[in-house]
Amino acid sequence: MSSITQEPALPQTPPVSPRRAELPVVSKGRRTARPYLLSVPAVLLIIGILYPFVKGIVLTFQGSNAQTLRNPPWVGFRNYVRVLNPDSTFFIGKATWITIEYAVLATVVETLLGVGVALLLNRSTIIGRIFEKVLILPLMIAPAIAATVWKFMFNADFGVLNHILGLENFNWLSQGRALYSAVLVDVWIYTPFVAILVLAGIRSLPKEPFEASAVDDAGPLYMFRRLMLPLIWPYILVAVIFRFMDCLKIFDIPYVLTGGGPGVATTTLQINAFNDLIKAQQYSRGTTYMFILWVLVFITARVLVGVLGKAQARAAGAEE
Amino acid sequence: MARRELMPGQRRFTPAAIGGELLTLLWFTFSLFPIVWMVLLSLKKTADQQATFFSFTPTYSNFAYVLTGDTGANLRSGLLESLLTSAGAVLVSLVIGIPAAYAAGRWKYRGSEDLMFQMLSFRFAPELMVLLPLFVIYKSLGLLDTRLGLIWVLQLVTMPLVVWIMRSYFQDLPADLEQAALLDGYTRIQAFLRVALPMVRPGIAAGALLSFIFAWNSYVFPLVLANSKIKTVTVAIGTYQGGGGQVFYNHAAAAALIGALPPLILALSIQRYLVRGLSFGAVKS
Numbered sequence: 075m076s077s078i079t080q081e082p083a084l085p086q087t088p089p090v091s092p093r094r095a096e097l098p099v100v101s102k103g104r105r106t107a108r109p110y111l112l113s114v115p116a117v118l119l120i121i122g123i124l125y126p127f128v129k130g131i132v133l134t135f136q137g138s139n140a141q142t143l144r145n146p147p148w149v150g151f152r153n154y155v156r157v158l159n160p161d162s163t164f165f166i167g168k169a170t171w172i173t174i175e176y177a178v179l180a181t182v183v184e185t186l187l188g189v190g191v192a193l194l195l196n197r198s199t200i201i202g203r204i205f206e207k208v209l210i211l212p213l214m215i216a217p218a219i220a221a222t223v224w225k226f227m228f229n230a231d232f233g234v235l236n237h238i239l240g241l242e243n244f245n246w247l248s249q250g251r252a253l254y255s256a257v258l259v260d261v262w263i264y265t266p267f268v269a270i271l272v273l274a275g276i277r278s279l280p281k282e283p284f285e286a287s288a289v290d291d292a293g294p295l296y297m298f299r300r301l302m303l304p305l306i307w308p309y310i311l312v313a314v315i316f317r318f319m320d321c322l323k324i325f326d327i328p329y330v331l332t333g334g335g336p337g338v339a340t341t342t343l344q345i346n347a348f349n350d351l352i353k354a355q356q357y358s359r360g361t362t363y364m365f366i367l368w369v370l371v372f373i374t375a376r377v378l379v380g381v382l383g384k385a386q387a388r389a390a391g392a393e394e
Numbered sequence: 395m396a397r398r399e400l401m402p403g404q405r406r407f408t409p410a411a412i413g414g415e416l417l418t419l420l421w422f423t424f425s426l427f428p429i430v431w432m433v434l435l436s437l438k439k440t441a442d443q444q445a446t447f448f449s450f451t452p453t454y455s456n457f458a459y460v461l462t463g464d465t466g467a468n469l470r471s472g473l474l475e476s477l478l479t480s481a482g483a484v485l486v487s488l489v490i491g492i493p494a495a496y497a498a499g500r501w502k503y504r505g506s507e508d509l510m511f512q513m514l515s516f517r518f519a520p521e522l523m524v525l526l527p528l529f530v531i532y533k534s535l536g537l538l539d540t541r542l543g544l545i546w547v548l549q550l551v552t553m554p555l556v557v558w559i560m561r562s563y564f565q566d567l568p569a570d571l572e573q574a575a576l577l578d579g580y581t582r583i584q585a586f587l588r589v590a591l592p593m594v595r596p597g598i599a600a601g602a603l604l605s606f607i608f609a610w611n612s613y614v615f616p617l618v619l620a621n622s623k624i625k626t627v628t629v630a631i632g633t634y635q636g637g638g639g640q641v642f643y644n645h646a647a648a649a650a651l652i653g654a655l656p657p658l659i660l661a662l663s664i665q666r667y668l669v670r671g672l673s674f675g676a677v678k679s
Contacts, residue, residue: 109497116494120512130527194418201418214661215654216611218628223432226643274669274677312676323520326613347522364523
């Protein structure tokens with residue numbers, strides 16, 4: 075971990091070269107101040123980002139929209155009441171449910187597939203060796219562009235998927251299926267992310283335990299569950315944290331695919347807030363949705379990071 | 395990537411091994427098909443765009459058309475805007491972020507962890523929580539649809555990456571090197587600029603290129619804050635599918651390919667540092 079660099083003490087020995095004699099003596103005050111001075115620009119930047127954030131929280135207590143932009147009235151908790159009341163038109167429940175369904179589904183599928191792909195590549199199959207370099211390509215295409223391409227492929231009338239799979243006029247983006255199709259695109263993009271993280275984890279493992287248990291005729295399943303899984307669990311968790319948190323704020327894939335539709339079938343919380351901003355121009359309502367999502371993300375992050383810390387401690391213990 | 399031998403207990407020509415080959419093939423078919431299909435579509439004439447996907451006479455005119463033709467969605471200016479704003483955002487992040495990352499990597503001081511986690515929280519915060527109020531602020535400041543406004547907000551994407559990646563590289567750098575330089579009469583700033591910084595060059599490259607890729611690929615920021623006068627590549631490509639008129643899928647595919655190409659090339663060039671970068675320094679390979 076980070077070590078503490080100390081200024082060299084004044085040389086005890088007589089100076090060998092004239093340059094050494096000029097070694098500056100740095101006062102303690104300057105030494106303590108140094109890291110803070112280096113961080114000043116970054117702190118200013120954080121303040122610059124936090125200002126709109128705080129302004130956003132203020133907005134949730136106002137009634138700001140396109141008409142009242144200059145002088146928004148204070149409304150207290152009315153936005154929250156409206157958004158959290160199940161009988162209200164603007165109830166947050168539907169969008170929250172869609173968001174969580176998307177996030178859980180995508181994270182679970184990507185984790186399972188990603189670990190699977192990592193295991194396959196670790197077996198150094200011939201095909202795996204050939205294609206390993208291009209594993210990350212889907213991850214590097216902008217999700218908005220990838221979703222555009224998938225949208226064409228999903229097209230019911232002449233999309234290539236129906237053509238290949240022999241489905242006639244199968245509607246991938248119907249009311250009932252659009253969310254799953256969006257998850258499919260997410261899986262296509264982000265499974266490589268899980269895979270390369272887990273693969274890096276597997277490759278960093280010591281080989282001896284595996285050789286020893288191979289000598290003992292341990293089956294591959296036993297080796298995976300008892301030896302590998304506990305050791306790579308922290309890597310899997312890092313991937314899960316990144317994926318789940320990103321999925322909670324998913325916007326571009328469903329937005330490009332269906333614009334949040336059909337109806338509200340893929341309207342996640344962020345798409346909901348976006349519609350409030352651009353279409354309804356209800357700035358306060360949109361921000362209220364986002365603040366609730368932020369709280370959700372914050373709590374999830376706390377929980378997941380705690381789990382990760384425990385898993386890392388356990389894996390470190392297991393390795394010794 | 396060094397480990398090329400088989401796993402312990404693994405043999406090559408067993409049913410399990412062949413099954414493994416087939417599963418790997420299955421994955422890469424799924425994974426590469428959309429890309430291959432996009433390339434094929436971008437080579438088709440408009441008349442062939444709905445035809446079966448192998449039989450057609452290829453043409454390069456789609457690329458010329460989307461780059462130079464009058465398409466409504468101006469791809470050329472999109473490329474330029476994406477390049478300028480992404481590069482600008484990365485530059486700002488490097489100048490501001492590297493000193494902070496160095497401080498956090500070298501010294502333990504009160505608040506350093508808070509600073510780092512504040513940075514990381516930007517990465518995970520829902521974008522619109524900041525974008526909504528920022529839209530209102532930008533509107534009154536006249537920053538909507540400006541490069542400066544976009545570069546500022548893209549710090550949410552680039553800054554956490556740069557700071558976290560650079561800190562992990564500075565932490566790995568033994569402090570002795572700088573000590574030695576100080577004893578040789580370097581000032582602290584010289585020791586940083588001439589000794590520490592050149593040693594973490596791979597980190598700078600990885601951080602800069604990766605954050606460039608993500609800035610280039612970002613969609614919601616430019617969509618909300620810059621959507622009429624300046625349009626980035628991702629937003630411009632989105633307009634190919636909008637509206638009720640006829641959609642030229644071959645043109646859209648050509649545009650998508652052009653927009654996706656810079657990140658792909660950059661990613662392949664920094665493959666060795668990708669894992670560490672993507673996990674914000676958490677996983678080192």
